[in-house]
Amino acid sequence: MPELPEVEAGRRSAERVAVGRAITRVHVADDPIVFERVPAARIRRALLGRRVQAIGRRGKHLWLELDRRPWPVIHFGMTGGFHTPEGSEVRLISSGKGRRAPLWPPRFTKLHLVFDDGGELAVADARRLGRIRLRHDPALEPPVSALGFDALLDVPTPAKFRALMTGRSAPVKALLLDQSFAAGVGNWIADEVLYQAGIDPRRRAGTLSELEIRRLRAKIKAVVATAVRVGSNSDRYPRTWLFHHRWGKNAAAMTGRGEKIRHDTIAGRTTAWVPKVQR
């Protein structure tokens, strides 16, 4: 479930499990899509025996900083994520007698690491839209180098933010989803931010007033920071958020305040918005 807050939660759990440990075993799935045809042996060679020094992140990309380069750079796509043997992301499946038992490593595991203290970390991705790459300096090489500001750590000043929006003719929703603009913003965050800022998602970005731009920037910061602060646990998102009501395109969908929610395809994505509030 990876927009920035989920990826950041993954980064922190990987930090707890991996930082300071050496990798003693590596299992690489045979998946030419996720690994972009890089041979499994090369992935293994880069990881085996290495010590993890830190876990980096920018937008929705993560990487393990090892004691030797290259480093693995991970993108979770739509369905990927980190898993640990006791972690909350571990999937439960039915075992033979109708009981539930954890499957380890999980289904669809692409990369499975075992550390010298016995800890383990797996990257799983059912839909295979995720990617695992090797880079010598992730921040300076694509795809990470092509990202815009990080929506948690590097939101530009109001003046710079405004400059980024001027002259843009794409719908503001499309601009928010553009990772070279705001790295880490995904579909639900874009909708949440536009709802809270009171902006119609179809508006062309360059037509927003200075006040609207300020509100938009402030809401990007607030929504992302809040979601990260509660560890991406959506049960703890404020009740006022559109988030809790936007899923499932039922015509009767309402916000907590009884405002009617509309679902349209904007910028090629299902967009939940509230015409009464968003102008």
Add this chain to the structure above:
DNA sequence: CTCAGTGTTCAGTG
């Protein structure tokens, strides 16, 4: 069986 889906890329268009 059909379709939507928390994401990105790339060909095509203007």
Add this chain to the structure above:
DNA sequence: TCACTGAACACTGA
């Protein structure tokens, strides 16, 4: 060349 759009990608689960 640039900005933008929409289809394609791959697969699960409703």
